[in-house]
Amino acid sequence: MARHLITSALPYINGIKHLGNMVGSMLPADVYSRYLRQRGHDVLYICATDEHGTPAELAAKEQGLPVDEFCAQAHDAQKAVYDGFALAFDYFGRSSSPENREITQHFARRLNENGFIEERSIRQVYSPVDGRFLPDRYVEGTCPHCGYDKARGDQCENCTRVLDPTDLINPRSAISGSTDLEIRETKHLFLLQSKLENEVREWVSKHDKDWPQLASSIAHKWLTEGLHDRAITRDLDWGVPVPADTWPELAAEGKVFYVWFDAPIEYIGATKEWADQDPENRDWKSWWYDVDTDVRYTEFMAKDNVPFHTVMFPATELGVREPWKKVDYVKAFNWLTYYGGKFSTSQKRGVFTDQALDILPADYWRYFLIANAPESDDSSFTWEHFTATVNKDLADTLGNFVNRVLSFSRKRFGDDVPAGGTPGEAEAKLGDEIAALLAEYESHMESLQFRKAAAALRALWSAGNSYLEEKAPWLEIKTDKDGAALTLRTAMNLIHLYAVVSEPFIPATAKTMREAFALADDTATWVTADEAKALTAVSAGTPFTVPPVLFAKLTDEDLETYKTRFGGEPTA
Numbered sequence: 001m002a003r004h005l006i007t008s009a010l011p012y013i014n015g016i017k018h019l020g021n022m023v024g025s026m027l028p029a030d031v032y033s034r035y036l037r038q039r040g041h042d043v044l045y046i047c048a049t050d051e052h053g054t055p056a057e058l059a060a061k062e063q064g065l066p067v068d069e070f071c072a073q074a075h076d077a078q079k080a081v082y083d084g085f086a087l088a089f090d091y092f093g094r095s096s097s098p099e100n101r102e103i104t105q106h107f108a109r110r111l112n113e114n115g116f117i118e119e120r121s122i123r124q125v126y127s128p129v130d131g132r133f134l135p136d137r138y139v140e141g142t143c144p145h146c147g148y149d150k151a152r153g154d155q156c157e158n159c160t161r162v163l164d165p166t167d168l169i170n171p172r173s174a175i176s177g178s179t180d181l182e183i184r185e186t187k188h189l190f191l192l193q194s195k196l197e198n199e200v201r202e203w204v205s206k207h208d209k210d211w212p213q214l215a216s217s218i219a220h221k222w223l224t225e226g227l228h229d230r231a232i233t234r235d236l237d238w239g240v241p242v243p244a245d246t247w248p249e250l251a252a253e254g255k256v257f258y259v260w261f262d263a264p265i266e267y268i269g270a271t272k273e274w275a276d277q278d279p280e281n282r283d284w285k286s287w288w289y290d291v292d293t294d295v296r297y298t299e300f301m302a303k304d305n306v307p308f309h310t311v312m313f314p315a316t317e318l319g320v321r322e323p324w325k326k327v328d329y330v331k332a333f334n335w336l337t338y339y340g341g342k343f344s345t346s347q348k349r350g351v352f353t354d355q356a357l358d359i360l361p362a363d364y365w366r367y368f369l370i371a372n373a374p375e376s377d378d379s380s381f382t383w384e385h386f387t388a389t390v391n392k393d394l395a396d397t398l399g400n401f402v403n404r405v406l407s408f409s410r411k412r413f414g415d416d417v418p419a420g421g422t423p424g425e426a427e428a429k430l431g432d433e434i435a436a437l438l439a440e441y442e443s444h445m446e447s448l449q450f451r452k453a454a455a456a457l458r459a460l461w462s463a464g465n466s467y468l469e470e471k472a473p474w475l476e477i478k479t480d481k482d483g484a485a486l487t488l489r490t491a492m493n494l495i496h497l498y499a500v501v502s503e504p505f506i507p508a509t510a511k512t513m514r515e516a517f518a519l520a521d522d523t524a525t526w527v528t529a530d531e532a533k534a535l536t537a538v539s540a541g542t543p544f545t546v547p548p549v550l551f552a553k554l555t556d557e558d559l560e561t562y563k564t565r566f567g568g569e570p571t572a
Contacts, residue, residue: 012053045089104261117190193312302335338351375451463494
């Protein structure tokens with residue numbers, strides 16, 4: 001059985017992420033990891049905060065903190081939110097770790113030895129007031145295309161046009177605000193991607209039939225346009241330093257590697273961080289080095305990260321001429337929008353993950369986001385859609401089923417699962433239906449089709465309601481007490497089945513459902529087709545309790561409260 005290495009795109013350090021970031025990488029990776037673990041696979045789910053680059057320095061400056069202190073605090077704050085969402089990382093690291101520094105510098109040295117790094121002189125903005133060269137994001141000004149007066153030197157956030165610092169009107173330093181800027185010559189390291197283009201193209205082509213169309217098309221678009229040599233160093237105080245043993249002059253000038261060079265390497269670095277916590281029992285290289293046939297590597301990311309993971313990082317791995325593990329499957333997502341507009345961290349537009357947890361428990365969000373994951377196209381978050389989904393799927397279809405089965409059984413038969421009669425035609429029909437739906441659910445999870453998997457899970461829940469309506473134990477008990485007991489016992493077995501198979505989506509609720517039954521030895525991690533047909537995991541006489549309401553229905557008043565707080569339409 002293959003081992004599964006899973007990574008999700010590293011969340012950037014400058015602030016708590018929004019729901020679009022959650023559903024575009026970390027949450028589906030967690031759902032898939034949980035599912036694989038339940039099916040008995042050996043899984044390693046790795047993520048980390050992406051801590052280098054200009055925005056980290058600017059955010060630290062805004063808060064009046066040293067950048068290392070800011071990043072440490074921000075890492076802990078983000079990790080707390082991800083814990084709140086029940087993301088079961090095997091390790092959540094930091095790209096500023098010594099391990100990432102070591103491996104990044106190793107990659108750079110090897111690329112240089114193999115002729116894929118070149119030192120070049122370029123012209124760059126210099127601020128005499130700040131006494132330093134300014135990376136593109138350290139230059140702000142007015143966008144020449146739309147007139148937005150807070151455009152950055154790499155891109156205008158308002159109109160999204162890609163810019164160069166010299167394009168800006170009235171440019172100024174983002175550090176001091178000084179407009180006394182000059183263009184000076186300086187040296188940087190360039191990764192010669194043009195020399196690796198054919199190798200990358202051949203590697204990407206091998207995955208055309210495997211990868212989703214979104215990931216494959218983006219990779220080929222970049223390859224069609226041609227790979228250009230790319231500067232991989234910056235003039236910053238915070239980052240992985242250029243090693244002095246290889247580039248003494250640049251090291252003396254304080255050059256650091258560009259964040260998009262070291263960030264993907266942090267997948268490896270974080271795995272080493274994980275292994276270094278228990279070196280006697282963990283081997284990080286067994287996951288990353290010379291393991292192509294043993295480890296299946298799946299990456300999760302939003303579409304804006306696809307070029308870096310399907311073209312740039314593979315070029316780096318190919319160029320080092322060492323057998324580092326390359327991705328097998330890239331699960332790419334489109335955008336989750338907020339009422340059709342962009343979520344924005346910098347402009348605080350939309351719902352952010354910490355705010356979401358302040359409103360409702362994680363399982364509400366986990367289910368809604370995965371059930372509406374932007375897989376084939378962009379999808380829009382609206383409070384109306386969220387409220388309707390919670391009420392219909394979670395409160396009515398699942399929550400109400402659990403509550404009325406257990407409450408009615410306790411009222412009429414006491415605190416133990418009733419015995420009742422022998423399963424008949426209705427139970428056989430139900431078992432066949434549940435087994436078929438479970439197989440459908442498994443198939444969609446195996447193929448990483450999350451919306452379809454959520455629909456299959458919802459159908460499993462609905463099947464229980466249909467069975468209950470057909471058998472109507474509240475009427476059946478008047479003429480056939482044993483028949484009603486059988487119906488309730490069968491429904492309780494459905495609750496236990498739901499607890500097991502719903503765990504990847506709604507882990508806290510699944511745990512509550514499972515703990516409703518005082519089973520002496522409940523070690524089931526999944527349900528086989530035969531077990532789904534038999535529905536006998538919870539036997540007669542098993543003590544049970546009625547849990548609190550699993551999902552509260554959201555009211556019109558709740559809806560208006562949310563829209564008032566966050567807005568029903570995006571701002572321009």
